[in-house]
Amino acid sequence: MVLAVWCAGMSRCWAQGHSPSMLDSIQQLKAVEVYGKRPIATSQTLRGEDLQALSTTSVADALKYFAGVQIKDYGGLGGLKTINVRSMGAQHVGIYLDGIRITNAQNGTVDLGKFSLSTMESVSLYNANKLDNCQSASEYASGATVYLRTRRPTNDSLSLQLRRASFSTWTGKANAQFKWKGWCGFIDGEMTYSEGDYPFRYHSEYEDTVGRRANSDIRYGRIEGALFKGGFSSHIYYYDSERGCPGGIVRRLSDKYINVAREWDRDFFVQASYEHQFAERHRMRVNAKYTNEYLRYCTKYPENQNTARVDNHYRQEDGYGALCYGFMPWTWLSLSTSYDVRYSKLQADLRMFDDVHRLDQKQVVAAQMNWHDIQAAVSLLHQHYRDFTFANAGAADPLDRWTPTVSLAYTLKSLTMRVWYKKIFRAPTLNDLYYTQVGNRNLKPEYTKQWNIGLEYHYDNQQWNASIQADIYWNKIENRIVCLPMKGTYTWSMMNYGYTFCRGLNATAQGHYHTGEWQFSLLTSLTWQRDVNRTDPTDEDTYDKPICYAPTLSTGITAITAWRTLQLTMSYLHVGERMWSYADPNDILEAYNNVDVKLTYTKVIKKTSMGMSLEVNDLFDKQYEHIPRYPMPGRNYKLTLTFGI
Numbered sequence: 001m002v003l004a005v006w007c008a009g010m011s012r013c014w015a016q017g018h019s020p021s022m023l024d025s026i027q028q029l030k031a032v033e034v035y036g037k038r039p040i041a042t043s044q045t046l047r048g049e050d051l052q053a054l055s056t057t058s059v060a061d062a063l064k065y066f067a068g069v070q071i072k073d074y075g076g077l078g079g080l081k082t083i084n085v086r087s088m089g090a091q092h093v094g095i096y097l098d099g100i101r102i103t104n105a106q107n108g109t110v111d112l113g114k115f116s117l118s119t120m121e122s123v124s125l126y127n128a129n130k131l132d133n134c135q136s137a138s139e140y141a142s143g144a145t146v147y148l149r150t151r152r153p154t155n156d157s158l159s160l161q162l163r164r165a166s167f168s169t170w171t172g173k174a175n176a177q178f179k180w181k182g183w184c185g186f187i188d189g190e191m192t193y194s195e196g197d198y199p200f201r202y203h204s205e206y207e208d209t210v211g212r213r214a215n216s217d218i219r220y221g222r223i224e225g226a227l228f229k230g231g232f233s234s235h236i237y238y239y240d241s242e243r244g245c246p247g248g249i250v251r252r253l254s255d256k257y258i259n260v261a262r263e264w265d266r267d268f269f270v271q272a273s274y275e276h277q278f279a280e281r282h283r284m285r286v287n288a289k290y291t292n293e294y295l296r297y298c299t300k301y302p303e304n305q306n307t308a309r310v311d312n313h314y315r316q317e318d319g320y321g322a323l324c325y326g327f328m329p330w331t332w333l334s335l336s337t338s339y340d341v342r343y344s345k346l347q348a349d350l351r352m353f354d355d356v357h358r359l360d361q362k363q364v365v366a367a368q369m370n371w372h373d374i375q376a377a378v379s380l381l382h383q384h385y386r387d388f389t390f391a392n393a394g395a396a397d398p399l400d401r402w403t404p405t406v407s408l409a410y411t412l413k414s415l416t417m418r419v420w421y422k423k424i425f426r427a428p429t430l431n432d433l434y435y436t437q438v439g440n441r442n443l444k445p446e447y448t449k450q451w452n453i454g455l456e457y458h459y460d461n462q463q464w465n466a467s468i469q470a471d472i473y474w475n476k477i478e479n480r481i482v483c484l485p486m487k488g489t490y491t492w493s494m495m496n497y498g499y500t501f502c503r504g505l506n507a508t509a510q511g512h513y514h515t516g517e518w519q520f521s522l523l524t525s526l527t528w529q530r531d532v533n534r535t536d537p538t539d540e541d542t543y544d545k546p547i548c549y550a551p552t553l554s555t556g557i558t559a560i561t562a563w564r565t566l567q568l569t570m571s572y573l574h575v576g577e578r579m580w581s582y583a584d585p586n587d588i589l590e591a592y593n594n595v596d597v598k599l600t601y602t603k604v605i606k607k608t609s610m611g612m613s614l615e616v617n618d619l620f621d622k623q624y625e626h627i628p629r630y631p632m633p634g635r636n637y638k639l640t641l642t643f644g645i
Contacts, residue, residue, distance in 0.1 A: 040131055040375050040407040040418055042454055042471050044508065047122035053560050053569045054598070057171075059123060059148060060112035064573065065556055066125045067506040067525040070549065071112075072626050081113040085144035086127065086475055087502050087531040087550045088448055091426045094129075094142030098150055098233055100271045100287050101138050105344035105358055106316055108429040114239050114267065116222065118161075118173060119188045121151035127473070128405060128422045128450065131377050133334035134275070134283040134326030137362035138342075140381045140405065143424055143448045143475075150235065152228050153177035153184045159609075159644035166636035169194035185227040193219045200623060200631040202249055213631070215244035215260055231275035239267040245297075248629030260303055264296040283326040287340075291318040315347040334368045346430050356395075356430050357388040375409040385427050389434065396433050396441040401425060416456040423449050432481055432494045440494040447478045464513040475502040475531075498535025500547055504528055519562040527554045549627075551576040551591075569598040580628050592624030611642040 044066045046054075051062060060081035064071045070084040082090040091108035094101055102110050117123070124130075124147040129140050139145060156178050163171040170193050177186045196216035202209040220241030227234045245261035271289035278284070295314040324338040342360040366379035381403050387395040407420035425445040433439045454471035479496040507526045514520070531550040533542050546552070553576040561568045573594045580589050600613040614637070621635040 040377055040409040040420065041129060042127040042418070042420075042452060042469075042506070043124060043130070045122055045124040050560075051117050051120060051123065053567060053600075054558065054571060054596075057117065058113045059115045059117060059120075059146075062117060062123050063112065063125065063146065065523075065525065065558065065571070067508050067527050067556075068127070068504070068529075069125065069527075070551070070554075070575075072549070080111050082109050083112060083146065084549075085125070086450075086473060086504065086506075087500075087529065087547060088143045088475060088477065089426075089446075091429065091446075092143035092424075092448060094138070094145045095148070096139065096145060097148045097271070098235060099135070099139070099147075099273060100289050100320070101136075102269075103291065103318055103320070103342070103344075104293070104316070105318060105360075105430050106314060106346055107431045108426065114220075114222070114241075114265075115148065116173075116188070116190060118175060118190070119150050119186065119224065119226070120148055122149045123147070124149070127452065127471070128407070128420055131366075131368060131407065133328065133336050133368060134285050134324050135336070135338065136285075136287055136322040136324055137338040137340040137364040137381060138322065140364050140366070140379055141362060141383060141424065143422070143426075143450065150226050150233075151186075153179055153186055155179055157644060159642060161640060161642045163638055163640040165194070165638040167194055167196050167198045167633065169196075183227065183229045185225065187223070187225040189221075189223040191221050193217075196244070196246075198633040198636070200249070200634070202629070202631060209249060211249065213246055213633075215262075216246040218243040220265075231277075232273070234270075234272040236270045237268065239265065241265045246630075248627075249631065260301045261297065261299045263298075264294075266294040268292045281328045283328075285322075285324040285326075287320070287322040287324075289318075289320040291320075292316070293318075313349050317345045319343045332369060332371045334370075336366045336368075337364065339363050344430075346434075350435075353434070354390050356434050358430065359386045359388075360384075360427075373411045375407075375411070377405075377407040379405045381405070381424075383425075383427070387430075387433070394441070396428070396443070399427055399445060401445065414458050418452075418454045418456070420452050421450065423447070426481075428481060428494070435494075438483065438493060443481060443494060444479045444496050446481050446496075449476045449478075450474070463515065464511065466509070466511040468507070468509040470505065470507040472505055473503070476500070477502075498533065500531060501534045502529055502531035502547075502550075504530065517564050519560070521558075521560040523556075523558040523560075525556045528552065546579050548580050549578050549589075551578045565602050565604075567598075567600040567602075569596075569600075571596045575624075589625055589628060592622060593620075594622065594624070595619040607645060609642070609644040611640075611644075613640045613642075614638070615640075 046062055054062065054065065060071055063069050063083055068086045072082045072084060083093050084090055085093050095110045104110060126145045129142065129145050130147065159175045161173040171190065173190045175186060175188045178184065194217060196218060197212050197214065199212050218241060220239065222239045224235065224237040242262065242264050245263055247261065269289060269291040273285065273287045275285040293316040298311045300309045300311045320342045322338060322340040324336065326334060326336040328334045340362040344358040346356045361384045363382045364379055366377065368377045369375065383401055385399040389395045403423045403425065405422040409416055409418040425447045427445050428443040431439065432443055433441050451474045452471055454469060456469040458467045459465060476499060478499040480498060480500060481494060482497045483494055505528045508524065510523045512521045530552060531547040532544050533547060534544065535542065537543050555574045556572065558569065558571045575592055577591045578589045581587055596615065596617045597619055598613060598615045600611065602609060602611040616635065616637055618635050623631050623634045625631055
């Protein structure tokens with residue numbers, strides 16, 4: 001669901017560094033007016049108090065409220081969480097932290113459950129890509145982009161948080177912020193432990209299985225810090241976890257056959273960015289990042305009865321740099337260019353696997369025009385990939401492609417009309433190409449062509465505001481990269497297989513009204529889409545049939561009420577039924593409705609704040625699945641205590 005800043009009054013509160021609950025009737029704040037052009041690209045943003053109002057703990061929890069988004073969650077509190085936008089696939093979505101991409105050359109996906117919202121100022125989703133007059137070439141290289149912007153502290157503070165939740169879950173957090181001689185920054189740490197042993201009932205026409213989720217525990221620690229001054233920003237991040245991989249439940253035997261796989265993750269990165277504007281018309285930006293990731297996956301246990309016994313270790317290193325330059329010859333025209341280079345190395349102790357090195361280079365030239373009420377943007381992106389390996393079969397052929405993007409918008413008073421087209425591709429990942437006995441070095445890139453037509457309307461006055469936007473879109477994906485059984489049931493291979501066609505509608509609306517000490521917000525979203533297989537017209541079983549896991553209809557409604565130091569949030573999410581296998585079109589994932597409720601109380605005494613929140617997720621205990629036989633937790637509770645100075 002698109003979620004934006006509540007209203008001008010709430011914006012004034014945040015601009016002054018206060019939450020609405022900190023204000024009483026006798027305080028006066030000066031008005032703050034913000035001027036700016038609306039983005040040409042289709043965008044949705046959740047920021048500030050909106051992030052805290054929802055029942056969310058990770059970035060994945062927040063993104064599920066955006067229109068056009070499907071979250072895949074493989075069950076369990078520590079389950080892998082990935083994002084799919086407009087049915088393009090997780091590998092077509094770029095995740096950026098303060099303008100620098102979070103990468104994984106091994107499989108191309110990012111586990112969004114590893115990133116907390118406690119340090120975030122805003123979370124934004126852009127279809128196509130964000131348009132700035134000085135941004136990296138990598139930001140043009142995805143079908144959709146998610147931007148995570150960390151919060152810059154405005155004063156010294158220390159906050160502690162303790163959370164007790166269902167299924168023996170404990171979380172402790174600490175956050176220290178400082179501001180000194182133009183520098184500001186924070187250190188944020190978190191420890192979580194959960195047994196994750198929630199009960200479930202799996203009911204269908206042929207079975208009725210009742211059990212308790214096993215091997216769904218997780219233990220993780222996260223610590224990160226940031227430092228800012230003017231155009232300089234930096235971030236350091238470390239994450240360490242051990243989790244069970246629960247696997248799918250087995251019919252009527254959930255207490256005897258369990259997946260006993262375990263996974264260990266250690267992720268570290270450090271990044272920095274510097275941006276400077278000089279001579280009024282020139283702008284420069286430099287990005288740098290180093291990433292080191294370790295993954296261990298083990299199923300070598302005596303009680304393991306239903307999976308192969310392996311103990312694999314993967315190590316990945318990644319170095320990245322970018323140089324961006326923007327020039328504005330006239331006030332209505334902006335020109336920019338950028339060069340990005342990334343060097344990745346993957347090591348694994350798999351049988352017959354040799355180290356793989358990848359050199360990834362990107363260049364872009366872009367122009368943006370803002371002439372009266374007309375906005376236009378055009379860009380041309382060049383991508384070059386080259387792999388190096390000493391394996392007997394050698395490395396895949398180099399990949400070299402040019403792809404364009406064109407955008408146009410017209411604003412008439414409060415109404416903006418936009419249209420854009422983008423052609424982009426995703427290169428095969430290192431797993432796609434080189435994974436032992438599965439990889440295929442002859443894979444072609446997976447191309448995506450996107451068309452979009454949209455409208456956006458805003459209305460504001462002193463007491464209430466409203467906005468609505470709607471976009472009609474068409475996506476065509478060619479040479480989809482899939483894993484298919486080519487030599488029997490137990491021998492799979494990565495293949496380019498046909499293409500799909502998707503058409504859909506994303507619509508969002510929001511409104512806010514405030515009177516006296518009361519604040520009311522209503523935020524809604526609607527997604528309708530038809531994503532079908534157009535590979536082989538002679539195949540009656542698959543041609544023009546829906547793509548697996550793509551719901552036709554999904555909607556969301558969030559209502560927020562605030563009065564003095566109290567805030568009540570109710571969120572409703574509906575996801576329609578989804579096909580998950582062509583083998584039996586009648587075997588579908590049922591539609592589900594999810595209702596979350598959150599009540600928050602905050603008390604401020606001088607410079608000390610104390611808060612308490614109670615969350616009830618899945619209020620009506622309607623268990624559902626994102627993936628077949630991976631049931632999600634039913635009704636669960638979270639009680640959070642916060643203390644800050």
